[in-house]
Amino acid sequence: xxxxxxxxxxxxxxxxxxxxxxxxxxxxxxxxxxxxxxxxxxxxxxxxxxxxxxxxxxxxxxxxxxxxxxxxxxxxxxxxxxxxxxxxxxxxxxxxxxxxxxxxxxxxxxxxxxxxxxxxxxxxxxxxxxxxxxxxxxxxxxxxxxxxxxxxxxxxxxxxxxxxxxxxxxxxxxxxxxxxxxxxxxxxxxxxxxxxxxxxxxxxxxxxxxxxxxxxxxxxxxxxxxxxxxxxxxxxxxxxxxxxxxxxxxxxxxxxxxxxxxxxxxxxxxxxxxxxxxxxxxxxxxxxxxxxxxxxxxxxxxxxxxxxxxxxxxxxxxxxxxxxxxxxxxxxxxxxxxxxxxxxxxxxxxxxxxxxxxxxxxxxxxxxxxxxxxxxxxxxxx
Ligand SMILES: NC(=O)c1ccc[n+]([C@@H]2O[C@H](COP(=O)([O-])OP(=O)(O)OC[C@H]3O[C@@H](n4cnc5c(N)ncnc54)[C@H](O)[C@@H]3O)[C@@H](O)[C@H]2O)c1
Numbered sequence: 001x002x003x004x005x006x007x008x009x010x011x012x013x014x015x016x017x018x019x020x021x022x023x024x025x026x027x028x029x030x031x032x033x034x035x036x037x038x039x040x041x042x043x044x045x046x047x048x049x050x051x052x053x054x055x056x057x058x059x060x061x062x063x064x065x066x067x068x069x070x071x072x073x074x075x076x077x078x079x080x081x082x083x084x085x086x087x088x089x090x091x092x093x094x095x096x097x098x099x100x101x102x103x104x105x106x107x108x109x110x111x112x113x114x115x116x117x118x119x120x121x122x123x124x125x126x127x128x129x130x131x132x133x134x135x136x137x138x139x140x141x142x143x144x145x146x147x148x149x150x151x152x153x154x155x156x157x158x159x160x161x162x163x164x165x166x167x168x169x170x171x172x173x174x175x176x177x178x179x180x181x182x183x184x185x186x187x188x189x190x191x192x193x194x195x196x197x198x199x200x201x202x203x204x205x206x207x208x209x210x211x212x213x214x215x216x217x218x219x220x221x222x223x224x225x226x227x228x229x230x231x232x233x234x235x236x237x238x239x240x241x242x243x244x245x246x247x248x249x250x251x252x253x254x255x256x257x258x259x260x261x262x263x264x265x266x267x268x269x270x271x272x273x274x275x276x277x278x279x280x281x282x283x284x285x286x287x288x289x290x291x292x293x294x295x296x297x298x299x300x301x302x303x304x305x306x307x308x309x310x311x312x313x314x315x316x317x318x319x320x321x322x323x324x325x326x327x328x329x330x331x332x333x334x335x336x337x338x339x340x341x342x343x344x345x346x347x348x349x350x351x352x353x354x355x356x357x358x359x360x361x362x363x364x365x366x367x368x369x370x371x372x373x374x375x376x377x378x379x380x381x382x
Contacts, residue, residue: 132364
């Protein structure tokens, strides 16, 4: 199926872009290396510069050389990056780069747009024996649209006069803001296209069909955000007609946060525009043990980049104490996407065995094992 699996399994060595990034991103990728080596996965791992260090010294957290690298690999594994608001980011630039009009943008958001990695796939499974499971047997899959919506990057602060005048002419409700000085408000554009909505919704249904999932739920706020979320919901209803064997429903983003906690077993595959998908991913991650268990695939037609859902967790950086399971499950997704099914199955089974045994646990699961010790314990099961 387009998007989820790369149909061309390779006979020789793979080229994998290795993008540790910042903070604990470096540590969890060291853990990933341990299991990949144990699996005897045939690959060259090519390091790519990305993250805060490159913003501070080069004014670009996602340098052109890393973009070029991603054009020539089979897939990528990414750790995490540190992002800061625009003014805080500018303050940390090396003195020669200050005042040159450089603006910080998250490299992972740029990567998703540049390589059209339109599917953000997030499986969230409660592995038996994990004491952090909200309930046993939770097994949800989030399809988050990954390139548009409120993450379009079209933002204004201060607001240009021309834009304010046009909005006043075209949008009645904008009258409420007409007397606010231009430097006293900001505008972030939520842009959702028919094509962008169609392809993420179709990917969710195709996944459900392929893996025997019973239900797809659309998440939105179409009663208030009528133009963009209205388009998303309407598209969902159109595409749902093509999949008569799959049950469908839809829910507002606020309501689904309550329903997911109340009745998680009423849900199966969830599909959402970018921001709502981001929100429910963390909620669902917490139901299966927290950010240490949330893995993620950013998948396009030509490239896929796998990562833990969590960030660089600066307060733990350098301590090698965080949970590597999210990243190891991201490795499993990478193997699946490359068509290396057997290795993917073996890796997931090793993770499940170590969780169930409960002997080697990082701090978040109530143990005192270090990041690489947990990775070694998983590797020992392979
Ligand atoms: N994809 C990404 O690279 C990404 C995602 C989210 C946040 N960020 C960035 O990361 C930085 C830190 O953000 P944050 O603190 O809000 O979120 P975070 O995900 O980095 O960490 C939040 C908290 O979650 C827990 N946690 C995260 N990963 C864990 C793991 N593997 N094991 C155990 N506990 C774990 C820790 O308690 C941590 O303090 C920010 O600069 C943010 O912009 C990057």
